[in-house]
Amino acid sequence: AMDTDLSSQDRKDLDKFIKFFALKTVQVIVQARLGEKICTRSSSSPTGSDWFNLAIKDIPEVTHEAKKALAGQLPAVGRSMCVEISLKTSEGDSMELEIWCLEMNEKCDKEIKVSYTVYNRLSLLLKSLLAITRVTPAYRLSRKQGHEYVILYRIYFGEVQLSGLGEGFQTVRVGTVGTPVGTITLSCAYRINLAFMSTRQLERTPPIMGIIIDHFVDRPYPSSSPMHPCNYRAGEDNGAVYPSVEDSQEVCTTSFSTSPPSQCVFTVTKAHFQTPPPVVTDTLKVPVMGLAFSHQLSSSRLSYQPAALGVGSADMGFPVLFAGGLNAAHPHQLIGPGKEGGVPPIPSQPAHGTQADQERMCTPLDGVHYSAATPSSSEDTETVSNSSEGKCGSPHDLLETIFIRKVGAFVNKPINQVTMANLDIPFAMFAPKNVELEDNDPMVNPPDSPETESPLQGSLHSEGSSGSSTGNTHDDFVMIDFKPAFSKDDILPMDLGTFYREFQNPPQLSSLSIDIGAQSMAEDLDSLPEKLAVHEKNVKEFDAFVETLQ
Amino acid sequence: PHRTCCRTPPGATPAMNCRAEVLEVSVEGRQVEEAMLAVLHTVLLHRSTGKFHYKKEGTYSIGTVGTQDVDCDFIDFAYVRVSSEELDRALRKAVGEFKDALRNSGSDGMGQISLEFYQKKKSRWPFSDECIPWELWTIKVNVVNLANEQERQICREKVGEKLCEKIINIVEVMNRHEYLPKMPTQSEVDNVFDTSLKDVQPYLYKISYQITDSLGTSVTTTMRRLIKDTLAL
Numbered sequence: 168a169m170d171t172d173l174s175s176q177d178r179k180d181l182d183k184f185i186k187f188f189a190l191k192t193v194q195v196i197v198q199a200r201l202g203e204k205i206c207t208r209s210s211s212s213p214t215g216s217d218w219f220n221l222a223i224k225d226i227p228e229v230t231h232e233a234k235k236a237l238a239g240q241l242p243a244v245g246r247s248m249c250v251e252i253s254l255k256t257s258e259g260d261s262m263e264l265e266i267w268c269l270e271m272n273e274k275c276d277k278e279i280k281v282s283y284t285v286y287n288r289l290s291l292l293l294k295s296l297l298a299i300t301r302v303t304p305a306y307r308l309s310r311k312q313g314h315e316y317v318i319l320y321r322i323y324f325g326e327v328q329l330s331g332l333g334e335g336f337q338t339v340r341v342g343t344v345g346t347p348v349g350t351i352t353l354s355c356a357y358r359i360n361l362a363f364m365s366t367r368q369l370e371r372t373p374p375i376m377g378i379i380i381d382h383f384v385d386r387p388y389p390s391s392s393p394m395h396p397c398n399y400r401a402g403e404d405n406g407a408v409y410p411s412v413e414d415s416q417e418v419c420t421t422s423f424s425t426s427p428p429s430q431c432v433f434t435v436t437k438a439h440f441q442t443p444p445p446v447v448t449d450t451l452k453v454p455v456m457g458l459a460f461s462h463q464l465s466s467s468r469l470s471y472q473p474a475a476l477g478v479g480s481a482d483m484g485f486p487v488l489f490a491g492g493l494n495a496a497h498p499h500q501l502i503g504p505g506k507e508g509g510v511p512p513i514p515s516q517p518a519h520g521t522q523a524d525q526e527r528m529c530t531p532l533d534g535v536h537y538s539a540a541t542p543s544s545s546e547d548t549e550t551v552s553n554s555s556e557g558k559c560g561s562p563h564d565l566l567e568t569i570f571i572r573k574v575g576a577f578v579n580k581p582i583n584q585v586t587m588a589n590l591d592i593p594f595a596m597f598a599p600k601n602v603e604l605e606d607n608d609p610m611v612n613p614p615d616s617p618e619t620e621s622p623l624q625g626s627l628h629s630e631g632s633s634g635s636s637t638g639n640t641h642d643d644f645v646m647i648d649f650k651p652a653f654s655k656d657d658i659l660p661m662d663l664g665t666f667y668r669e670f671q672n673p674p675q676l677s678s679l680s681i682d683i684g685a686q687s688m689a690e691d692l693d694s695l696p697e698k699l700a701v702h703e704k705n706v707k708e709f710d711a712f713v714e715t716l717q
Numbered sequence: 718p719h720r721t722c723c724r725t726p727p728g729a730t731p732a733m734n735c736r737a738e739v740l741e742v743s744v745e746g747r748q749v750e751e752a753m754l755a756v757l758h759t760v761l762l763h764r765s766t767g768k769f770h771y772k773k774e775g776t777y778s779i780g781t782v783g784t785q786d787v788d789c790d791f792i793d794f795a796y797v798r799v800s801s802e803e804l805d806r807a808l809r810k811a812v813g814e815f816k817d818a819l820r821n822s823g824s825d826g827m828g829q830i831s832l833e834f835y836q837k838k839k840s841r842w843p844f845s846d847e848c849i850p851w852e853l854w855t856i857k858v859n860v861v862n863l864a865n866e867q868e869r870q871i872c873r874e875k876v877g878e879k880l881c882e883k884i885i886n887i888v889e890v891m892n893r894h895e896y897l898p899k900m901p902t903q904s905e906v907d908n909v910f911d912t913s914l915k916d917v918q919p920y921l922y923k924i925s926y927q928i929t930d931s932l933g934t935s936v937t938t939t940m941r942r943l944i945k946d947t948l949a950l
Contacts, residue, residue: 206785209800209916211768220767222783222800288894294762295888297784297797302881306795339885342892 173347177281181346184281185241187218188289189248189269192296192353193233193322194223196250196267199300200309200318200397219290229320232395236322242271244349249328251321252305253394254312261319263331264305265357270327272352276345288344292353295342303339303357309397318397332358737853738890740883744792744876745869746826746860749819751789752880753812756856757832757924758787758798759884761808763891764834764852765799765919769910771903782917793877796884801917811924818928819860826860828928834920836898837908848923851896 173181198205207222217223233248242248247270255261279285300306309318329336341353702709744752767780783800798805815830822828834852863869898920901909910918 204786204788204795205797207783207800209767209783210781211916212770212780217781220779220781222781291763291891291894294784295891298759298762298884298888301786301795301797302884307793310795340892341888344894 173281177347181281181285181348182241184286184289185346185351186237188293188351189237189242190225190230190233191218191221191223191293192248192267192269193250194225194229195293195296196252196300197226197229197320197397198224199297199306200252200320202309202312202318202397219286219293221290221293223293228395232322236324238324240324242269242324242351244271244273246325247271247327248322248324251323251331252309252397253319253321253331254305254308254316255319255394256316257314263333263358264308264318265303265355266327266329266332267355268327268353270352270354271349274345274350275347276350277347279345279347281347285344285346289351292342292344292351296353299339299341299355303355304359305357312397319394320397321394329356332356333360335359735850735853736895737855738886739855739857740886741857741859742876742879742883743859743861745863745872746820748789748791748872748876749816749858749860750809750812751792751794752876753815753830753856753858754787754798754808755789755792755794755796755880756854756883756887757808757812757830758805759796759887760832760854761804761919761922762797762799763887764922765801765804765917766910768912768914768916768918769906771906775902777903780916780918789877791873792880793873794880796880799917799919801914803914804917804919808924811926815926818926819858822928826862827858828926829855829857830924830926831855833923833925835923836921839908851898 207224209222210217237248240246247268249269250267251263252265252267253261253263305318308316312318336356336358338354338356341355343350343352345351740756742752742756762784765782767782769777769779771777784797785800786795787798788795812830815828819826819828832854833850835848835850838847838849840846861872863872898909906912909921911921912918
């Protein structure tokens, strides 16, 4: 019946909602795969024009690609908008990870109010999308991208193609919104088998021309290729200037009414305001995207709500949405509008939760950056000698720097190398003066014991332990010198300290040394069959023995 | 999550049914806070709007809600929350109390925290206003103790996966588009929304928690009013 058909105004509004919903959906998905934390500010005063009352910035290239794919159409039955997320390794292997589908089915809800209920439910659906994009496996992958692989997106319109997701892919539904022309559904099909090293699942594609895997400086993709990196660093060398969203004429101010919905009337104002030419500041371009329509109550009149916020005029701060690509230095920078409607650049330091009254984007926190595990970064396995103490560097070097010879306070006979001048003991000036004589006395100071050679000496201790006690490098403390007090024994030509030093590095047990060990193991293995045969022969004896034990 | 209807509040007139959702998680002690915040923030993301600004002729405009990513330190998990420091503080305070209560209870580490959305219904003097709940989220928590680092690492991943499932569950419920309070006029807005925050406007909510002792009975019930007192005369 005619009265349940959509009014032309409602139809126009609905189409617009769906169109901008599609664009925002793409933005949310791609931004969630950039590999960085996203942060946008809440703003209590409606500066008019965040679609669906959510602060979702618009990356111009992404909008551009989405519009290209849609080519002026809207999602309809059989014509779905799909965002494909894939992974590409530095060798050129790629794999599809997810397909996000915005579809329309035939189930209509004629009763629903477009201007109000549909709009709010679309807003809710976008919030759900924000939440769901963080819980599929590709999110964690995308946070770690950069070195070994990158995450790419591709937008297409038409039939959904899920075959690239491999077997057993899972689906998660983000949500649905009924409208008078059909039900919008948003869902994600994602690969669960992420063993992407399996060559079966990879398509060997030649590396895309111009791509730099670890950071995208150039615009890597020629216009014919539909794939785009999520974390592109375009902007600097990017010659292409993306037009500001061409519907900049339409401003979105959401103004709701609490009167009975049947009397709620939409008016779309064509606001004419000056779009400042794109200003390139550093690496950012700034299109002013204003979208506004105002809908308001009117039972008896269509009152024009002049951009309640001013038409391009002084009292409206256009939230200047994010423009330009992310650049390595200052991602997510925002240029805020001034009161006069001009676009002065704000300082390049992003606002960190300050009480700025202009909309700004937070920079993603640097805190979390997962570095991809790379085989090449594994430890140098050659340095067995210091492998256990890799973190300390060479203990030997360390020792040398802190080596201080200290002589115990009550020791009679100082070591050779210690001269009076080096004695660091209390009352050194009272130390016995017959040092020189005793130095030369081999009975008192035996020659240094030869360095013991053991196969593992070099590997367990730093090389060239020069008679000084390097101590066990595994210890937390370093033995500097060992001069036990009261341990001098005149009978033996050596004291406890010398004894200790000499026998501190005993030769390795031959059974523990690798060569000998290996040898004996080989011998053991060879002799096993023989031994087994012997044992088998004596099995009765063994059994009898076991009986006695029971 | 399974659905039940909760009882009408004592003393209140029987009102609309309140839908209730229950989620259960098993976590390590140090993961309690982040897991609770992840769930509560996800629910409140869907149950908060921009600030309303009423104008003449009964029209109102709505402010903009910003969002931000939060990474967990003790769980391999990230979630999105509304960009509002006030709201975050309020949730952290409640969750902190819950965590302390869990720890001090000496029980097996079981408890539950509830997030209830309600509407105020003004009554005539001498009766006080009623709070009519319309949605109740309950998160049952079971705290586990782990023996070694390897188990902890597995727990990080497992709890992360579980929370992903919970987020999907929450979104499913939100998508049912079931009862929501009618958009209020200016005079009624405080009966539906919490208008005390400066940047966002969640529906009126209360957070409460219970600790279960080892016998399974609830030993403490603490009501925390995180908004202005609604029952005062």
